[in-house]
Amino acid sequence: MFEFLSNNISTINFVLINISLGLSIYITLATGLLSLANAGFMAIGAYTVAIIQTQTHIPFSFGFVMAIALGVTLALPIGIVALGLRDIYLAIATLGFGEIVRIIALNGDKVVRLFSTNKDVIVFNGAEGITLAYKTPTIIFGLPDTTWPILIYCLVAIYILATLHNSRYGRILASIRQDETAASTLGINVARYKLFAFVLGSAIAAGAGALGAPIVRVVDPHNYVFSRGVDILAYAVLGGMTHWVGPILGATVLTSLPEALRFLKDQRDIVNGLIIMLSIIYLPAGLADPRVWTIPRKLFALLGSMRSSARNDSKGL
Amino acid sequence: MTHESARPLLEVKNLTRLFGGLKALEDVSFSVPRGAICGLIGPNGAGKTTLINLISGLGPLSEGAVFLDGQLISGLPPHKIAARGIGRTFQNIRLFGDLSVLENVILGHHLRQCGTVIDTLLHLPRSRSGERDSRQAALALLGRLDMEHLADVRANALSYGDQRRVEIARALALEPSLLLLDEPAAGMNSTGLVSLCEFLLSLKDGSLTILIIEHDMDLIMRMSDLVIVLNFGMKIAEGTPDFVRNEPHVIEAYLGKEQ
The missing domain is CATH 3.40.50.300 (P-loop containing nucleotide triphosphate hydrolases)
Structure with missing residues (x-):
């Protein structure tokens, strides 16, 4: 057990971070919003802790709180403006936001230098990004001290979303997803709940980005591009978008799969893509769909009946 | 208190709704007293659903105003109108x-x-x-x-x-204090219809006011205290079921003019 943990600790870290990211997009999808801003908010979280870590002596925990606070502060105005858009238009607008974040990260130093007396100051470090100092992790209760915060964060995110899912908020968000006009005639302030879902998702993504920074150690703009946003979407698509278990399953499968498929080398991404494609075609409601869970039982039943009929056949001979 | 009860619950004043050049509703005014069941009838395309949508805040009105219990509600977003006490159903469930x-x-x-x-x-x-x-x-x-x-x-x-x-x-x-029903009996069998009718009449005991769109004339005539008839976006008649039934304009709208 311990050997498995220590051999695969980096995969486990990434699974936990990706679960948090999957949950961050799930909450907007569950409200019927196709928002792809998560990679951007993840970048905001990661850069916040990376800059605080490299430029100041403020402890990491404060950087983490700052990351979430900044995520919420930016998500509010963006949400108020962008959530007036629907469907694909919201997706495009939020993608644009992700690009803006990436370009700011790339060129941030030029802006910093405008206001700084030191004209060679390096904060964002352009395309090379910020490299955090390596610290040998200490093992606490069998897990490195870098993994514990991610694990706890992931569990807190699951608790929050599962509790909301089972409360009146889950019901309200589901009603908005299914028919926002009907929801509004029941007195539901659709715009407010959409903003709530968007800000909550953005905050979770920013926190995940912040906790991921010490793991990846190199925080560069390339980590938070469009394809990262699509990866996050894929967790929810494969896992299912209507129950919080969905993104957990999706993120776990899609993060550990490339590791398991490592022997395929260059063809890895093709197989990865194939799995997503097949799941969209054959599992439209995702892995969290209760019907999927009856498949093994049906298979066993089928095998059992085949075996017994084969036995009967052999008896007959 | 007499003043309170004398004031109509719903007042629609000079309501007009344009869809481009098409006048879906033109200068429609009426009021519904508190506790009444008011039938809203008219041929297809007369503007009945548009009228209910405007009262519940779905879509902007071009001119006019809607008052609930003396307070202006037109212009409010649908969730605020719902909070003021208007519940509704939809023609397409x-x-x-x-x-x-x-x-x-x-x-x-x-x-x-x-x-x-x-x-x-x-x-x-x-x-x-x-x-x-x-x-x-x-x-x-x-x-x-x-x-x-x-x-x-x-x-x-x-x-x-x-x-x-x-x-x-x-x-x-x-x-709600006002319930808007858009063809509640559509697709129901006759037993369902009877029980629906009984149920809606049982609601009348309370303080509920109902505005109901229905094509089933039997139901409308049996339940309504007041009937409003729309045709081509205009109010062509208003009154008790018996009055409306014999009103020449209404007969003309439904059956055409006698040659």
Whole structure:
């Protein structure tokens, strides 16, 4: 057990971070919003802790709180403006936001230098990004001290979303997803709940980005591009978008799969893509769909009946 | 207090709605007294649904104003109009199909639930008691419609007529002072129709006012205290069922002019 943990600790870290990211997009999808801003908010979280870590002596925990606070502060105005858009238009607008974040990260130093007396100051470090100092992790209760915060964060995110899912908020968000006009005639302030879902998702993504920074150690703009946003979407698509278990399953499968498929080398991404494609075609409601869970039982039943009929056949001979 | 009861619950004044060059509603005015059942009839395309949509805040009105209990409500967003006490159903049923019947009705009760996100996350008593109250209110409503046994069924697994009744229960869960019904009897069989009729008349005992669009003339004539007839976006008649039935304009609108 311990050997498995220590051999695969980096995969486990990434699974936990990706679960948090999957949950961050799930909450907007569950409200019927196709928002792809998560990679951007993840970048905001990661850069916040990376800059605080490299430029100041403020402890990491404060950087983490700052990351979430900044995520919420930016998500509010963006949400108020962008959530007036629907469907694909919201997706495009939020993608644009992700690009803006990436370009700011790339060129941030030029802006910093405008206001700084030191004209060679390096904060964002352009395309090379910020490299955090390596610290040998200490093992606490069998897990490195870098993994514990991610694990706890992931569990807190699951608790929050599962509790909301089972409360009146889950019901309200589901009603908005299914028919926002009907929801509004029941007195539901659709715009407010959409903003709530968007800000909550953005905050979770920013926190995940912040906790991921010490793991990846190199925080560069390339980590938070469009394809990262699509990866996050894929967790929810494969896992299912209507129950919080969905993104957990999706993120776990899609993060550990490339590791398991490592022997395929260059063809890895093709197989990865194939799995997503097949799941969209054959599992439209995702892995969290209760019907999927009856498949093994049906298979066993089928095998059992085949075996017994084969036995009967052999008896007959 | 006499002044209170004399004031009509719903007042529609000079309502006009243009869709480009098309006048869907033109200068429609009427009022509905408190506690009355008001039938809204007219041939297809007369503007009945448009009128109900404007009252409930779906879509802007081009001219005119709507007052509920003397207060201006036109121009408010739909969720605020609902909070003022207007519940409605839709001609093309708009239930939340993936949710259970009970969840649909509880959603109608959502305005009465207090407690914040924090209460919910910490499982504080306020959120739990609110949830329990809503559940009981919703079950009681379903009970009045003899649908308690369907509470846990997914809404889109129900028959057409049952879906209509759930939609009425959901609108009633708002505890509205005005209920707007858009063809509640469409797709119902005759037994369903009779029980729906009885149910709606039983609501009259309370303080509920109902504005009902219906093509079933029998139902309208039997239930309504007041009937308003629209044709091509204009009000062509208004009065008691007996008066409207014999009104030449109405007969002309429905049957055409005698040659």
